[in-house]
Amino acid sequence: MNKLLWMQCFVRAVETGSFSAVARELGIGQPNVSRHIASLEQDLGTRLLHRSTRQLVATPEGQRYYAQARVALDAIARAESDARGKQNPHGLLRVACPAGLGIEKIIGVLPEFMARYPDVELDLRLGDGYVDLVAEGVDVAIRGGVLKDSALRARRVGMSERICVASPAYLARHGTPQHPDELLRHECIVYTLLAGSGWPFKDGEVHVRGRLRINSLEGIRRAALDGMGIAYLPAWMVMEHLGGAAASKEPQRLQRLLGEHAAPLTPLNAVYSAERLLPHRASVFIEFIAAVFAETPGLAIRPGQTVR
Template identity: 40%
Template sequence: MNDRLNQLSLFVRTVETGSFSKAAREFGLSQPSVSRAVASLEARLGVTLLQRTTRRLATTDVGQALAMSAREALAAIEEAENEARGADRLSGVLRVSMPVAYGVRQVIPRLPGFLALQPELKIELMMSDRFDDLVAEGADLALRLGNQPDSAFLTRKLATTDRIVVASPTYLTRRGVPADLDELGEHDCLGGPVDAGREVWSFRHGEKREDVAIDVGVRTGSGSGVIACAVAGLGIAVASTWMCAEELEDGRLVRILADYTLERIDAYVVFSSGRQPSRKARAFSDYLSEALNAKN
């Protein structure tokens, strides 16, 4: 039975990743051993699951159907085992997809506390500033920033954070400190992943909403990149308070335009579609929500 489950596990991850090599790396195996396992599965079932070419793998209709059923079955087996162990003895691998900066500054510092409660659980952090497909990544859940994700996915809001305007002392010495939004429009500004494609920043000043057209001198798809550019003196940035807290504390960045407020940004957990969140995914999101909202 274990051989059958191993074959199915390897087959599912091969389909999800589109590669024998990627599946092999995840399981700590060689690429040929994964290829042989899938071939043995095909021989045992008497069907072709994957069409192999020198350039790519293509899943047959039968293979797609099996991958979907096997994914649900494997998840159900792991869930049943964790239910039997109880909430304080979860096991297996929890795969979490998240933006790099959020992972480094918000999630990883809180992991020791979670793993102390769940010592038998292993964590795989899939850190990228791209919004990849959760199923293709094999993620149990993803952490996302900004607007609420697609309603087709089961989501949960974790925390809400203020955003502020920051710049380096070097930049402000060279270009001056903008006193209002009219002056801000004359400065070099930095574009990041949240405002990708927008050339307008929206503020509230008292009860009034004010928009300012910005001149983006440098744009980056990474939150960490925005902060690095601001520290380097390349321009003025909008950043969540958690993203620039260290730089504000040590003086590499300073807050400006404090009389103006920006729309706050939400952090969400997005659970992989197709089934209810697993016990381990629920436990992690519960812990992270409590930790992020704890009063310091």
Template identity: 40%
Template sequence: MDRIVCMQSFVRAIELNSFSAVAREQQTTQPTISKQIAALEKQLGVQLLIRSTTNLSLTEEGKKYYQYCQQILETVAEAEASLRGKEQAIGILRLGCSVLFGQMQIVPRLKTFISRYPDVKIDLMMADYFVNIVEEGLDLCIRIGNIQDNSLISHRIGTTRRVTVATKRYFEQAGEPQTPEELVHHHCIVYTRLSTGNEWHFQGKDGIIKVQVGGQFQTNSSIAIRAAVLSDLGIAVVPVWMFGDEINRGDLKVVLSDYQPTSLPIHAVYRRSRFYPAKITCFIDFLAEEFKLDPWV
């Protein structure tokens, strides 16, 4: 029995609340994970888990052992990493980000990163909803906006400047708003995952202006926001990188330039630990370096 492998399976089973999920993550079978944890229990002479059809819960002995396992696995990782320099980043980097940001800002940069760190493999999960880093088994998430979870470490790596845009065709039909308050007379495309909902915030010369907007279309998908704007459905407040090429070509027009929508920070977010593998720190440094040179972020 490989004690370290069994400990890893035990810890992930608690974090994911599922033997099957651990099996999928490790590309093995559910019976294999079950046997590993059963082997631990036999070796220790105690029951660690109480299993039901829908849940895994720790016994008192299991709670103590779980804490020790976390410390042991961190120490092993730290010991291994101490023998490698930063250039020795290695392993699978499980990365999470929103769909359109991943498509437009992360994936196009991966070839450069992988060329620099050929021993790192990227496992990218893209979703336009709040991803639980622990439950999804992610090493790192890239998030846009303020971070509220104090259990995570966040490192600011860029800024998303936002603009108010629509197609020229829309403005020809509906006219151009001259102030944020005039948006109430327009079809506004609302991104429902924005923390402020349909209340858009602008920075004017006299302070923050808040406007309740509405329209005939709203969505929780960043891809759908982009498609809706390009199909003349209305006005949207969006990250400038979402339409950089279209703005440069003149396909879209930026309005309300004297009233800037609130910019949003870009953070790299990861779990608290005594040790952070080189694959994490290298990717954070890489993105921060890339974004510093990119006028859109």
């Protein structure tokens, strides 16, 4: 009888709302998950979950058991971490981050991280949508903005500035805006995953319009490079295309616009659940990424930066 495994299956089923998600996470097959939870219910002599074809809902007894089981599992994880010491991070680390940031600034440094910590396995989840850390079993997520969710904790690992850019060819055809209000007369490439269409500036938002809408920041950059309109992008995504001493030797393919009207910078945080033990493998990853971003143009934290 492996009551610990039964407990893990039940807790994660409550948190994910899905037997199949728990099966994928634990690598044991969906029928086994169902069987383990049924065994737990039989052992306890009570129903813990109401099952239907659409959802799993904890019974009142299940809710009480979940709260105490979650504490017990965290205590076990903490005891194992203390026993192993701080010198040997190990196990599976699940990290979520925006696709562009992951592809361009994180994947390239992973060989160094994984060589430094050979007992850590990494599940990197790239996407620009919202991630529920608890429901999806994610240890750490990299997010921009000020933390508002009291169920999470954050460690600032960088700063991100969003800037307006356009290609010289587009500006030659349509002119260069001198004030944010003039964007209303331009083709602006709209990011559809951004809530609303407002582009923030020092003196407020401008609700831009444009015929081209894209759900990918990489796609927006490509469209801007091809002269299809004005884009509003993280500075680190376009540094190499701006020309000048701070960029690479590539010719200038994009021009920064409205720099004097720029909004304050946005914090870039590593966030994790406030109610779960942060594994040692996660804490060393956060320290590693913070050090990488500190050396990355467009992401480094500098003294005296204004934050919004």
